[in-house]
Amino acid sequence: MTQQWxxxxxxDQRGRLAxxxxxxxxxxxxxAKALAARGATVVLAVRDVDRGxxxxxxxxxxxxxxxxxxxxLDLASLDSVRAAAAELRAxxxxxxxxINNAGVMDTPKQTTRDGFELQFGVDHLGHxxxxxLLLDHLLPVPDSRVVTVSSLRHRGRARINFADLQWERSYRRLAAYGQAKLANLMFTYELQRRLASTGTTxxxxxxxxxxxTELMRYLPGGQHPITTAIAGLITQSAAMGALPTLRAATDPTARGGQYYGPGGFGELRGHPVVVRSSRRSHDTAAQRRLWSISEELTGVAFPV
Known part of the structure; x- marks a missing residue:
């Protein structure tokens, strides 16, 4: 694989809807901009329609x-998710x-309208x-794809805290974000296992x-000039950060279950390549348990 994708x-994405x-x-x-530039019809699914x-x-x-x-689309409200899905289907x-891209990161303790811890509720359960709710509109389409954006923060000590998924006993914003991004990967791997026999998606x-990106705003000291200057040395532009998502979404050689990230040192920066996720993300028993709980919490059953 080229290192400079x-x-x-x-x-060409003409005739495709994203x-x-x-x-x-x-x-x-x-x-969205890159997909539109290649000819795709792009739906910007956003919480604030004016900003959209x-x-x-x-x-x-x-x-x-x-x-x-x-x-x-307000991912912090299951009513909004259902309404958006119905409108998109129509x-x-x-x-x-x-492209399951939206998310919040390292927020103070908050809950969604349905009472879920905000990061888990938006980043995982909403998506x-x-x-x-949309999958049966993808299943008949050859080479249709669901791409979910995770984070380097799924690694390290991140785990799914099944004993306290909603962080009701105690709350640590960094750990809660790690759990949400680990959930994104476990969802992807379990979904791919269920899609494997479809031959289309x-x-x-x-x-x-x-x-x-704006996600940096909740980081400790995230608005401080020194923090901003240091961040500038190790971060890359949002356009470069979007390339792993775009490659997963469009590269003809991409395969279900793959995980793309920057190919540079520590996967911090660089052009997109296939990367590895943590050992915990591949725990199939935990994936299935999380899936079952997610169905129960959202009331959404998948057609696969």
Whole structure:
């Protein structure tokens, strides 16, 4: 595999429809723009419709003739997820790409409208529900893909705290984020196992390395000038951070169950390659347990 894959290597995406969550800013914006530049019809699924429309205007200015739509989606509300899925299903008879990109990181303790810990609820459960509700619009489509964005932070001491999934006994924001991003990978691997016999749809994951996005705002000292200066030395642009997602979504050689990330030192920066995830992420018993709990919490059953 080339070590220098860029968006210029993406195949023509004309005739394909992509739904990108969190597409109004950062990685999602760059992902949506790159897909539109290759001819895809792109739905920007966003919490704030006004900001989504502003993002669509910026993309259209950079990509004349871009085929764009904006869909309201609040991943912190299962009612909103269900409404968005129903509207997407009504508007689009087929979906080629579902990019589960949106997320929150290292937030103070908060809960979603359904009472889930915010990071687990938005980053994992919201996307779990959305995928399940849209999947039957992907299954008939050859080479359709579900790409879920994880993080380097799924490694280390991150684990699924089955005894206290919602962090009701104690809350550590970094550990909660690690759990959510580990859940993204475990969801991807279990989904791929269930999709393997379909012959049409695959599930992949990606991570951006250390990309400069709005997610940085909750990091301790994240707005301090010194922190910003240091971050500039080890981070890469959002456009570079989006490349692993774009490669997972469009590279003809990509295979279900693969995980893409930057190929540079420590996977912090660089062009996208297939990378390895943690040993815990491959625990099949934990994957299945998490899947069962996620179905129960969201009330969403998958058609596979």
């Amino acid at each position: 860029t968006s210029a290597d993406m195949p 739904v990108v969550t969190g597409a109004n800013t950062g990685l999602g914006f760059e992902t 429309k502003q993002a669509a205007t910026r993309i259209a200015a950079a990509v004349p003739g871009a085929d764009l739509a904006v869909q309201r 508007a689009h008879p087929r979906i080629d790409l579902l 779990f529900a959305l995928t399940g 695959v599930a992949l994951a990606a991570h951006p390395g250390t990309a400069q």
